[in-house]
Amino acid sequence: MLESDPFRDFSKHEDPSIALPCSYISLPDGPHTRELASARRMPPKGAIFKVFSGVLMLASFFAIIVGGRNSDVHANGNALLATSTSSMASEPLRPVSRGVSAGVSEKANRVFSGIEVVSFPWNNTMLSWQRTAYHFQPEKNWMNDPNGPMYYKGWYHFFYQYNPNGPVWGDIVWGHAASKDLIHWLHLPLAMVADQWYDLNGVWTGSATLLPDGRVIMLYTGSTNESVQVQNLAYPANLSDPLLVNWEKYSGNPVLRPPPGVDLKDFRDPTTAWYTSDGKWNIAIGSKVNKTGITLIYHTEDFKSYELLDGVLHAVPGTGMWECVDFYPVSKISGKGLDTSANGPEVKHVLKTSLDNDKNDYYAIGTYDEKAGRWVPDNSKIGIELRYDYGIFYASKSFYDLHKGRRVLWGWIKESDSEIADVKKGWASVQSIPRTVLLDTKTGTNLLQWPVEEVDSLRLTSREFERVEVKAGSVVPLDIDAATQLDIFAEFELDKEALEMTAQTNVEFSCSTSGGAAERGALGPFGLLVLADDSLSEQTPVYFFVAKGTDGNLKTFFCADQTRSSEATDVNKQIYGSSVPVLKDEKLSVRILVDHSIVEIFAQGGRTCITSRVYPTKAIYGAARLFLFNNATGASVTSSVKIWQMNSAFIRPFQPGQDA
Amino acid sequence: MKLLLLIFLVQAVLLTIYLPASQGTVQPMDARLIEQTCKQTPLYNLCVSILKSDSRSSKADVTGLALIMVDVLKAKATGTRNYITRLLRGNLKRDVRHGLSSCADVYNAVLEADVPVAIEALQKGNPKFAEQAANDAAIEASSCERSFSGHSPLTKSNKSMQDVSSVAAAIVRLLL
Numbered sequence: 001m002l003e004s005d006p007f008r009d010f011s012k013h014e015d016p017s018i019a020l021p022c023s024y025i026s027l028p029d030g031p032h033t034r035e036l037a038s039a040r041r042m043p044p045k046g047a048i049f050k051v052f053s054g055v056l057m058l059a060s061f062f063a064i065i066v067g068g069r070n071s072d073v074h075a076n077g078n079a080l081l082a083t084s085t086s087s088m089a090s091e092p093l094r095p096v097s098r099g100v101s102a103g104v105s106e107k108a109n110r111v112f113s114g115i116e117v118v119s120f121p122w123n124n125t126m127l128s129w130q131r132t133a134y135h136f137q138p139e140k141n142w143m144n145d146p147n148g149p150m151y152y153k154g155w156y157h158f159f160y161q162y163n164p165n166g167p168v169w170g171d172i173v174w175g176h177a178a179s180k181d182l183i184h185w186l187h188l189p190l191a192m193v194a195d196q197w198y199d200l201n202g203v204w205t206g207s208a209t210l211l212p213d214g215r216v217i218m219l220y221t222g223s224t225n226e227s228v229q230v231q232n233l234a235y236p237a238n239l240s241d242p243l244l245v246n247w248e249k250y251s252g253n254p255v256l257r258p259p260p261g262v263d264l265k266d267f268r269d270p271t272t273a274w275y276t277s278d279g280k281w282n283i284a285i286g287s288k289v290n291k292t293g294i295t296l297i298y299h300t301e302d303f304k305s306y307e308l309l310d311g312v313l314h315a316v317p318g319t320g321m322w323e324c325v326d327f328y329p330v331s332k333i334s335g336k337g338l339d340t341s342a343n344g345p346e347v348k349h350v351l352k353t354s355l356d357n358d359k360n361d362y363y364a365i366g367t368y369d370e371k372a373g374r375w376v377p378d379n380s381k382i383g384i385e386l387r388y389d390y391g392i393f394y395a396s397k398s399f400y401d402l403h404k405g406r407r408v409l410w411g412w413i414k415e416s417d418s419e420i421a422d423v424k425k426g427w428a429s430v431q432s433i434p435r436t437v438l439l440d441t442k443t444g445t446n447l448l449q450w451p452v453e454e455v456d457s458l459r460l461t462s463r464e465f466e467r468v469e470v471k472a473g474s475v476v477p478l479d480i481d482a483a484t485q486l487d488i489f490a491e492f493e494l495d496k497e498a499l500e501m502t503a504q505t506n507v508e509f510s511c512s513t514s515g516g517a518a519e520r521g522a523l524g525p526f527g528l529l530v531l532a533d534d535s536l537s538e539q540t541p542v543y544f545f546v547a548k549g550t551d552g553n554l555k556t557f558f559c560a561d562q563t564r565s566s567e568a569t570d571v572n573k574q575i576y577g578s579s580v581p582v583l584k585d586e587k588l589s590v591r592i593l594v595d596h597s598i599v600e601i602f603a604q605g606g607r608t609c610i611t612s613r614v615y616p617t618k619a620i621y622g623a624a625r626l627f628l629f630n631n632a633t634g635a636s637v638t639s640s641v642k643i644w645q646m647n648s649a650f651i652r653p654f655q656p657g658q659d660a
Numbered sequence: 661m662k663l664l665l666l667i668f669l670v671q672a673v674l675l676t677i678y679l680p681a682s683q684g685t686v687q688p689m690d691a692r693l694i695e696q697t698c699k700q701t702p703l704y705n706l707c708v709s710i711l712k713s714d715s716r717s718s719k720a721d722v723t724g725l726a727l728i729m730v731d732v733l734k735a736k737a738t739g740t741r742n743y744i745t746r747l748l749r750g751n752l753k754r755d756v757r758h759g760l761s762s763c764a765d766v767y768n769a770v771l772e773a774d775v776p777v778a779i780e781a782l783q784k785g786n787p788k789f790a791e792q793a794a795n796d797a798a799i800e801a802s803s804c805e806r807s808f809s810g811h812s813p814l815t816k817s818n819k820s821m822q823d824v825s826s827v828a829a830a831i832v833r834l835l836l
Contacts, residue, residue: 119762119803168773169789170780201784223784265785320836356788357836418803419796420769570803 119420120568120617127425129620130597133485134458134649135413136160136185136431138175142167142422143429145269145324145395146410147174148208148218151403153242156182158410159191160431161205167428168419172202174220178243178654181454182408182434186654191247192220198232198254200225205324206232207397209273209281209303209340214239217303218247219283221268222254229267230254231285233303243654252304259296259308262287269324272399273300275341276370284313286322286353293319293353295327297373309373313351320357324395327351327375328407330365330439330447337407337436339400343370348439350447351375352388354395361388361396361411363447365439379445386446389432390511391560391576391601391611392416398437409435409449413598416562416572416613430598432611440607443581448606451593459487459644470526470630470637475536478641483624484531485646486594490628490639491587492544494523498635499546499554506550511559511577517541517631518564523548524557526630526637530594531565533619540565540614541629542601544580544588556582558590558603560610571615580608595646697725701830703823710824722834726790727782729828733797734775736824740817741767747813759808766804770797770821778828787835794832798825 137143142163150157155178162175176191192203199222206220218234232253237246258267266287273281280299283306287294295313298306313327329338329347338347352363363386366377388396389411396411411432415422422428435449463480470476480486502522509521517525527543529536541564545557559577580603582588593600601610619625630637694717698707707729711717714728744764748757774793781789801821805812812818 117799117803118806119766119800121762166773168777168793169786170777202786204786223786227784229785357833359788418769418799419773419793420766420800423769423773570799 117569119418120570122421122424122568122617126615126617126620127421129484130425130615131427132430132595132598134183134455134646134651135433135595135598136177136651137427137429138162138187139653140167140427141165142169142427143175143431144169144172144412144414145205146397146412146431147205147220149397149399149408149410150208150210150216151399151401152210152216152244155180155242155244156401156403157208157244158185158431161412162190164190167422167426172204174203176245177651181457182452183454183458184649185651187652188243188245188654191244192234192249196222196232196249196253197225198222198230199249201227204229205269205395205397206234207270207272208399210402216244217273219255219270219273219303221270224254228264229258231256231267231270250304255304256285256298256306258287261289262296266321271325271327272340273303274327276343282373284325284327286325288319288321289315291320292317293322293355295322295325295351295353311373313373314375314377319353319355321355322353323356324354324361324397325352326363326396326398327368328398328400329368330407330437332439332441332444335438335441336405337400337438339402343368348378349375350437351377352396352398359394361393362386363388365445365447387578388447388449389609389611390578391609392613393432393609393611396432406452407437408452409437411435411611413611413613417568417615418570421570421615433593433600435606435609440581442583443607446581446607449609450602450606451591451600455487455593458647458649460647462642462644464643465628465639465641468628468639468641470628470639472630472632472634472636473520474630475529476628478626478628478643480626480643480645482622482645483626484594484596484621485648486530486592486626487644487646488528488530488592488594488626488641489589490528490592490641491589492526493587493638494526494546495636495638498523498632502548502635504548504550504552507547509545509547509555509557511545511557511575514545514559514575516559516561516563516575517543517629520631520633521545521547522633523554523635524632525559526632526639527590527628528592528641529625529627529629530592530599531614531616531619532625532627533616533623534625536627538564538566538616538619539627540599540612540616542590542592542599542610543629543631544590544603554582556580556588558601558608558610560599560601560612562612562614565612565614566616568615568617572613576610576612578608580604593646693720693722694725697722697831697834698827700834701827703827706823707827707831710827722831723782723787726787726828726831726835727779729824729831730775730778730782730790730794733778733794733821733824733828734771736817736821737767737770737775737797740814740821741771743817744814755809756813759804759812760814762807763804763814766800766807770800774800778832782832782835787832791829791832791836794825794829798822798829801825 144161147159158177160175161172163171165171173190174192176188177185179185194200194203202223204221209217216236222230222232233250233255234247236244237248258264271284273283283298285296292315294315297309297313300306328340329342329349331338332346348365349368350363354361364377366375368375392413393411398407398409401408413430415428433451438448440446440448524545525543529539529541532539541561547555549555558580561575563573591602599612694711698704701707744760748760774797778790778793801818805818
């Protein structure tokens with residue numbers, strides 16, 4: 001790649017009036033300017049003095065330089081970079097795309113791999129279609145992490161990272177909404193703003209703990225006026241207000257500062273507390289040491305003073321910073337959720353983290369030794385295998401819903417279009433539909449996620465298509481009215497003969513590196529085309545791909561393909577997915593929630609989930625269609641599909657005197 | 661005599677402290693940090709030349725180096741946007757005017773969204789948003805370039821923006 005100095009080219013050939021950037025560009029005002037303060041300068045003294053003090057100076061010169069430099073090296077990150085081996089040279093511990101391990105993110109890959117990106121002329125019609133009808137989102141501006149979800153006095157509460165000033169991340173405060181049923185949300189005033197020195201640079205993510213005596217504890221991360229990450233305590237100003245509109249911050253904040261050995265900016269996102277038999281409450285906070293992601297545990301009795309436990313709950317080298325750690329029990333036997341403090345022989349514990357360096361949520365199932373304060377995974381190192389969701393799903397957080405006895409999971413679903421489009425449309429990000437989380441007792445090795453049952457209350461009319469045969473290489477239109485707000489449940493059966501006759505292959509299949517739905521195999525891909533237009537110039541295939549491995553066993557993959565989802569080139573065009581466990585005699589099944597620019601997909605009862613953002617330019621409003629398809633070379637597939645039209649959830653500001 | 665000695669000693673001390681800085685020498689450790697950082701970006705020479713020509717880099721850690729790079733990105737975007745404004749005042753063919761208008765939107769977005777987000781994210785310790793913003797700036801520059809059906813008057817600006825953005829994103833990645 002040509003590496004000529006672009007400054008010179010830029011100014012010489014194009015516009016002589018553009019000033020050459022000089023070395024005294026003024027910095028924006030900000031709290032953290034310490035590191036960038038230029039060394040104060042003295043004009044060089046006359047040559048006479050230099051000569052005069054020559055040799056004597058050299059000795060003191062070296063003494064001061066060597067001594068002074070040592071202390072400077074410990075500025076944030078310097079020591080880590082100087083002493084650690086090159087992070088890019090270390091082996092990736094998990095299969096990430098080439099882009100990430102080579103230090104370039106997915107979005108940059110779009111540019112540098114030669115894909116021609118043009119700024120699409122989005123108009124208001126197209127952009128306003130993108131707003132969802134039944135997923136949680138504020139009326140405008142930017143949202144990210146879910147915060148402090150809980151159930152209290154008849155209402156579900158949801159808080160979220162919010163920028164009141166624009167549709168990009170920044171100026172973060174806590175938004176707030178309440179609902180009777182996790183679906184119909186009413187917007188409430190901002191719960192917390194950045195009005196204290198200890199959260200002046202950001203009221204960041206936190207979690208709620210409901211105490212047995214009825215008190216509500218909210219722990220959250222504040223970015224202080226010097227950008228140090230600390231943990232703060234807040235609680236409702238008035239516990240008898242079921243809407244918990246007003247919040248108070250503890251006068252003794254912060255209650256936790258970064259411990260020694262951890263960077264001041266690697267200490268955030270405290271969890272819900274759990275109670276252990278030694279009479280203490282425990283919280284977990286993610287961090288990192290060099291490139292090892294870790295989870296710290298603190299003990300507390302009053303949520304005001306804390307004791308750091310020795311060691312860590314768990315750590316995995318090479319995974320980087322652990323954000324939004326979540327730690328909770330799941331039952332091995334019942335189909336119900338468990339309170340965060342539950343424990344016992346019939347309980348496993350899930351540890352989950354959001355990895356800062358690849359923007360995905362990972363979890364593993366394991367065993368918690370509460371006496372030692374350690375958790376050990378059953379099978380895999382966290383960060384390698386299991387993701388909650390193989391599409392866009394980050395900073396997720398679960399809570400125990402004591403109203404219905406279930407564990408419910410929220411996930412932040414960001415945009416995958418360009419920021420210029422977000423600026424034009426005035427908003428960015430939605431939340432996933434809340435999902436119940438359970439241990440998959442049939443496999444024992446993964447969780448099951450499923451949209452909360454209350455989403456069914458949005459179903460309006462339905463149409464059913466039974467045992468439709470979809471021959472190899474064909475597309476079958478499903479005649480429904482509108483196709484932008486749907487709840488779809490489909491089952492598929494591959495032609496048995498074809499299954500037996502298919503040759504084995506030793507080619508490893510992966511959704512993300514495959515040719516998408518256009519790449520034909522013997523036993524797939526087949527599934528549905530959502531948000532497609534009549535001519536199929538825009539389509540989002542959601543599909544299964546079955547392969548027969550060298551051992552003769554079938555392996556099933558489940559993918560969602562964005563590559564032809566839109567004629568616009570400034571949107572993400574990836575293929576998401578993963579393998580999905582399919583047990584003997586199980587039909588292949590999928591549930592799809594289509595809600596304008598978000599598609600949430602659950603395969604095999606929630607064993608593999610994919611959330612995708614889709615931005616069609618044509619397949620919108622009345623022009624959107626739904627199809628069955630089968631792009632296998634030989635095998636035909638039989639499918640039964642039930643499709644419901646979905647109502648809007650009418651998410652709106654709370655009006656006094658109104659009920660949800 | 662004592663006064664002279666005192667002056668001498670004071671000069672000696674001052675010289676000792678400021679002599680290296682006044683000569684503009686990059687200290688051994690600073691140069692190493694810059695070089696190590698830039699090795700992990702796609703454009704080593706560009707990265708090094710930008711950082712070394714900024715006096716702040718001698719006292720900066722990796723976050724500081726990233727902020728310098730974002731500052732350069734901002735300067736370039738500002739320059740390009742101003743240039744576009746001037747070009748638009750002239751007599752232009754319709755397709756060129758159309759492309760330039762598109763690019764004006766693009767560079768406005770970079771300056772209003774990407775740059776402030778990158779700066780805030782780096783300063784406040786949530787670098788992943790800075791990486792996303794830097795990557796977005798690269799994409800916006802590329803899409804501006806493609807909005808001309810014929811010859812683009814902004815090829816060098818856009819390439820420069822892409823280059824600096826990719827370097828900035830790579831530096832931020834080191835913080836994750």
